[in-house]
Amino acid sequence: MSNDTFDAEKWLDAVAPTIGIPIDPAWRASVITHLTIVQKASELFVDWPFGTADEPAPVFTA
Amino acid sequence: MIDAQSSAAAIAAAVRSGTVSARAVLDATLARIERHNAELGAFTDVVAARAQATADAIDRKRAAGAPLGPLAGVPFAVKNLFDIAGLSTRAGSKINRDRPPAESDATLITRLEAAGAVLVGALNMGEYAYDFTGENAHDGPSRNPHDRAHMTGGSSGGSAAAVAGLLVPLSLGSDTNGSIRVPASLCGLFGFKPTFGRLSRARTYPFVASLDHLGPLARTTADLALAYDAMQGLDPADPVCRPPAVESVAGELGRGLGNLRVAVAGGHFARNGLPEAFAAVERVAQALDATRTIELPEAHRARAAAYVITAIEGGTLHREQLRTRAADYDPDTRDRLIAGAMLPAAWYVQAQRFRRWYQERVMEVFRDVDVIIAPATPSRAPKLGQKTFTLDGVELAVRANLGIYTQPLSFIGLPIVTVPVAQEGLPIGVQIIAAPWREDHALRVAAELEQRGVAAAPIAKDLLT
Numbered sequence: 210m211s212n213d214t215f216d217a218e219k220w221l222d223a224v225a226p227t228i229g230i231p232i233d234p235a236w237r238a239s240v241i242t243h244l245t246i247v248q249k250a251s252e253l254f255v256d257w258p259f260g261t262a263d264e265p266a267p268v269f270t271a
Numbered sequence: 272m273i274d275a276q277s278s279a280a281a282i283a284a285a286v287r288s289g290t291v292s293a294r295a296v297l298d299a300t301l302a303r304i305e306r307h308n309a310e311l312g313a314f315t316d317v318v319a320a321r322a323q324a325t326a327d328a329i330d331r332k333r334a335a336g337a338p339l340g341p342l343a344g345v346p347f348a349v350k351n352l353f354d355i356a357g358l359s360t361r362a363g364s365k366i367n368r369d370r371p372p373a374e375s376d377a378t379l380i381t382r383l384e385a386a387g388a389v390l391v392g393a394l395n396m397g398e399y400a401y402d403f404t405g406e407n408a409h410d411g412p413s414r415n416p417h418d419r420a421h422m423t424g425g426s427s428g429g430s431a432a433a434v435a436g437l438l439v440p441l442s443l444g445s446d447t448n449g450s451i452r453v454p455a456s457l458c459g460l461f462g463f464k465p466t467f468g469r470l471s472r473a474r475t476y477p478f479v480a481s482l483d484h485l486g487p488l489a490r491t492t493a494d495l496a497l498a499y500d501a502m503q504g505l506d507p508a509d510p511v512c513r514p515p516a517v518e519s520v521a522g523e524l525g526r527g528l529g530n531l532r533v534a535v536a537g538g539h540f541a542r543n544g545l546p547e548a549f550a551a552v553e554r555v556a557q558a559l560d561a562t563r564t565i566e567l568p569e570a571h572r573a574r575a576a577a578y579v580i581t582a583i584e585g586g587t588l589h590r591e592q593l594r595t596r597a598a599d600y601d602p603d604t605r606d607r608l609i610a611g612a613m614l615p616a617a618w619y620v621q622a623q624r625f626r627r628w629y630q631e632r633v634m635e636v637f638r639d640v641d642v643i644i645a646p647a648t649p650s651r652a653p654k655l656g657q658k659t660f661t662l663d664g665v666e667l668a669v670r671a672n673l674g675i676y677t678q679p680l681s682f683i684g685l686p687i688v689t690v691p692v693a694q695e696g697l698p699i700g701v702q703i704i705a706a707p708w709r710e711d712h713a714l715r716v717a718a719e720l721e722q723r724g725v726a727a728a729p730i731a732k733d734l735l736t
Contacts, residue, residue: 230594243609250579
């Protein structure tokens with residue numbers, strides 16, 4: 210699941226119009242910076258060797 | 272005598288005994304707000320007429336011989352993301368001011384008033400709670416009462432400014448990643464974030480639903496406990512609120528340490544801070560005779576996962592609004608929310624899986640200890656407008672990194688009291704961390720530190736009038 214090929218600029222150009230969020234040119238660099246910061250943060254856990262019990266969903270009881 | 276620095280407990284005792292009326296306490300409070308709020312940036316709304324009616328009702332009740340609650344006549348205020356009937360819940364934003372007024376109060380306001388407390392208003396905060404500084408592009412910054420050129424910390428900046436500024440003895444804030452504990456540390460207050468799911472969040476504006484907590488700030492541990500006891504209990508209006516039982520703690524504070532096993536957090540919590548942060552921890556550790564150091568495994572990764580969950584849940588919450596009103600956000604908030612609204616789902620799923628993994632490892636640590644001590648913030652209060660600071664030789668953004676020690680802990684919902692460590696200069700706090708649902712342990716340790724004179728809320732003497 211490695212995400213080291215993530216390209217923040219390409220991601221922004223593809224996703225922003227897809228989900229309908231307009232990006233003013235004055236904001237673009239800052240949004241890219243934040244995308245990059247989050248991507249770097251995700252690298253710390255995204256490939257963590259989880260076990261099958263490491264489920265993200267809460268346990269529901271009926 | 273009741274004055275600006277009186278505790279909530281002292282005010283309630285005086286009102287119950289008839290030494291002072293609730294109305295007299297309120298009038299003095301409103302006068303102080305009028306005198307000092309402009310320089311502190313604490314209140315955004317004051318509900319004077321409502322407060323006067325509440326205080327007068329308490330005085331009539333006493334005159335009739337009816338019993339009064341544990342917080343009788345205690346003025347309090349709430350971060351402006353709590354619903355207050357008749358006010359638009361602005362959550363620090365410009366956009367929310369267009370919302371209709373709230374029809375009823377947040378559950379925690381109702382419960383504090385049922386205990387006799389008197390709501391006096393709503394408090395400044397970082398926009399949509401995505402903030403550690405206490406700065407707000409729309410309302411101006413909340414200012415540190417101990418030096419108005421410095422930050423309060425955020426996002427519950429007004430909640431800290433109001434209590435440290437002696438405007439009220441008690442306030443409520445929210446804490447998603449540290450937003451009660453950071454301002455408590457920087458303003459020299461006791462701040463309390465109970466276990467995730469302990470207190471109802473009903474009728475408050477959310478930020479990150481799977482991380483949001485609410486809690487009190489005060490100048491003593493006893494006041495935290497009084498407020499906490501009054502606010503506990505199931506609330507069907509908040510599906511996350513699932514406390515095992517109502518567990519009153521105010522009567523437990525005098526028990527001392529007893530057999531509590533106390534350790535100091537090492538690893539992540541012993542790096543990336545300035546000397547004052549570690550000196551404060553050392554002072555607390557010595558007072559508690561805590562010689563053992565433990566490690567919360569992979570806490571830096573936990574912080575990263577909390578960061579990603581925050582970005583994605585926050586961005587998702589705001590996605591629709593970002594389509595139409597992006598220009599009305601504080602740019603510092605907007606650009607992070609836009610980024611969060613478009614991130615890959617896989618990062619979120621892996622972050623939540625890491626949360627489960629990390630929680631289980633930390634629970635193993637709590638088999639051997641009852642309470643863990645860690646710094647609350649990496650530094651004292653930075654100056655207003657300061658963008659970066661240098662930690663361990665690396666220049667880092669203030670806004671993101673004031674929560675470097677709080678974020679890995681709220682990530683798994685642990686109950687934590689931040690205590691102000693008695694010292695000269697601008698304040699700094701230490702986190703007292705307990706296992707889930709053991710708020711009593713954290714509060715007992717805080718009370719013991721206060722009793723020994725190691726923890727104390729400094730008084731801003733120029734605000735005493």
